[in-house]
Amino acid sequence: VQLVESGGGLVQAGGSLRLSCAVSGIRFDDYGIAWYRQTPGKEREAVSCINSDGEIHYSDTVRGRFTIYSDKAKNTVYMLMSSLKHEDTTVYFCTANVGNDVCQYYETESYRFTSWGQGAQVTVSS
Secondary structure: OOOEEEOEEEEEEEOOEEEEEEEEOOOOHEEOOOOEEEEOOOOOOEEEEOOOOOOOOOOOOOOOOEEEEEEEHHHHHEEOOOOOOHHOEEEEEEEEEEEEOOHHOOOOOHHHHHOOOEEEEEEEEO
16 A cells, blocks of 8 residues: 655644645555654654544544545545644654554554555644
8 A cells, every 4th residue: 555645834823734645556445544643752643534434533632623534536535734733743644554443443553554654744833
């Protein structure tokens, strides 16, 4: 499976960005997609997830501000990030696993994901 993130950049606090995760090499409908973020020297943090059946999860730190959705025609998952805060500044990664239970374990078992994108830098100026 191949994953390519895009859409990162610099934005002012309170602004919005939309990240994209283009997926190839898999049957998209069979996979759940998760977003993580990680700052060098810190642990990887689960952000949001969408299961193959459309079930969606968000971490407490982004719920109400971030929206995850997929475009199956484009094999792409998007994450619209609104009301951005300085503490959202970091590198965002997407990953995928087969099955409709990905969102049930993504917050605590990131080791189960073996394929990751290269990451997209998001910088929020305060």
